[in-house]
Amino acid sequence: MIITSIIADNFRKYAHLQLDNLPDSGLIALTGGNESGKSSIGDAIQFGLFGCTDQVKSEEAAKLIHWGASHASVALRLQHRGHEYRLVRSVDSEGNVAATLFSTEEEITLADTPETVERQIKALFGYYYGAYSKAFYWGQQNSNMKDGDSDNLRAMAGLKEHANISEQLEREQKERIDTLRELDARRQHTAQSIDTLHIDENQMSHLTKIVNDVEGRQQQLTLLGQRLNKESSAYPINLEKFQGIDSRSRKIGKWTFITLLIFLLALLTGLFFMFTPEWGNKLLSSLSISLRESLGQGAIRLASITALIGAILLVYGWYVDVRRLRPLQTQARNLTNALEESYQACTQPVSRSLATDSTDYLVEKHIDLPEVSTTHPDMAVVPEWIKTASQYKAKALYVHSAADILNAGLSNRSDELNEHIDVIKTDINAIQQQLDHQAKLQALVSQQETSLEQERRQQVVTTIAVDLLKQDASHSIERFNQLVKTHCPDLLQRFTQKHYKSLEISSDFSLKLLSEEKGDFLDFNEISTGTQRQVALAMRIALANALADATKTDKQMLFLDEPFAFFDPERTNNTLHSLAETSKGIVSQIWLTAQTKPEGIKLAQVINCQRGNTTLKA
Secondary structure: OEEEEEEEEEEOOEEEEEEOOOOOOEEEEEEOOOOOOHHHHHHHHHHHHHOOOOOOOHHHHHHHEOOOOOEEEEEEEEEEOOEEEEEEEEEEOOOOEEEEEEEOOOOEEEEOOHHHHHHHHHHHHOOOHHHHHHHOEEOHHHHOOOOHHHHHHHHHOOOHHHHHHHHHHHHHHHHHHHHHHHHHHHHHHHHHHHHOOOOOHHHHHHHHHHHHHHHHHHHHHHHHHHHHHHHHHHHHHHHHHHHHHHHHHHHHHHHHHHHHHHHHHHHHHHHHHHOOOHHHHHHOOOOOHHHHHHHHHHHHHHHHHHHHHHHHHHHHHHHHHHHHHHHHHHHHHHHHHHHHHHHHHHHOOHHHHOOHHHHHHHHHOOOOOOOOOOOOHHHHHHHHHHHHHOOOOOOHHHHHHHHHHHHHHHHHHHHHHHHHHHHHHHHHHHHHHHHHHHHHHHHHHHHHHHHHHHHHHHHHHHHHHHHHHHHHHHHHHHHHHHHHHHHHHHHHHHHOOOOEEEEEEOOOOOEEEEEOOOOEEEEHHHOOHHHHHHHHHHHHHHHHHHHHHHOOOOOEEEEEOOOOOOOOHHHHHHHHHHHHHHOOOOEEEEEEEEOOOOOOOOOOEEEEOOOOOOEEEO
């Protein structure tokens, strides 16, 4: 691909630029001092083709607009494989880019958006901007440092990125090793902190069992006090009922006994009169037989009546005893049991009502376990009151007094247990805090182990990446060295006046030149800056030829911006003659920018750029 015409409006330095009928081969020299607009022509070519330049990205294209204008445009006429095309690209102050590609022969539009133009150019020319900038465009600003040419050569070989990435990965690998050591040290320190806690995890369940035992006993005392209050409150009413019903029961029993005596006497009398024995006839001789029979029958009837009355009295007495007295006696026993249990709870040590483990723990904690829970002076007579209350012989006042004394004792005993519970729960809380701290440390250890594992995996990944990168770099080095052997020897000798005839890149990305004089390889940095730039130019042209061959291009343009910087006159002259010889090949249209017109060499066209002029036509 060569350029036959450039027309630009409001682009960079130029309000209007027009270069027509450009030669398709030979050297095209752009001359002029600094800030005269030479590089702007190269930028116009780059922008027209790809929408960007070496210094301005595509998203910043508005920076290319001429000062004071609202938009810029570039129109290029191109020849490629015997066909002619016209490419127009513009940008406005908002950064909106438009592009259109025409076929001038067929008079049709091939693409009319930046995206479709980009794809069409790739289809026509076989490369994007990245390949173009490395093969067909030399920017002086890219070679203004000591190692610039070395970097450019590595970039052309595709190794600059390899070297940068390799250095970055190696730095990261060293940092990761330090991180792994630090993480492992932290993990070990955390694990040691866990070991120093000396926590018996079974102690928590043991203390929980003890506190449940003590709380259970406390609850029993609470229920016992409620029971005592209930039974003692009912005692006065039950006492009054019992006394009345007991009196009635006694009367029923008395009358039942009297009725039984009458029944027996009447029965015996009736039988005596009805079946009078011989010895009784003498006693009753004065009574007639009929009278005796009447008296006997009367006595029998009386016995039957008294028997019936006695049976009724027995049934009623049974009812009073079973239905009235026994429930009251049951309530008396309930009261007695409540009083006795309360008395035992107040007068016996707590240890008797707790499990052995609970007692042993409280003793081990040196907790005071008093024998009795109250020292009330009437506590001594409570057993007597309990005994008489079971038979409803105790006064209601005594029962109330006993209940009050025992309730006070139960309350004191509950307070004692509550203090014991507080002590146990304090120990439980302390152990729980230790367990929580241990859990946090264990979680931290797990987190640290996860971080360690991630770092180890990342280390493995980085190691694999470095190995793969080295393999890829090795292939790239091999391909580049093959390219050098194929395309470079003649160019390299021609550009360096046969001082150097071969260039190689070693596995550590270093550049070496085979010296014809010394018969050995020299490090690239050992040669002068001018020679470095000559070598870089030779490699650039070799790469341009290789890319042109790969894309089956019949003719190709090459733009060299200030290629002779730091060259002495002899080196400049030799390089110019080498470039003129090169232009006879595939890379036929070679653009050069220079401060002054090169002398002693035939130029296809000279375009003089004047500083201060915003219009250029040639």
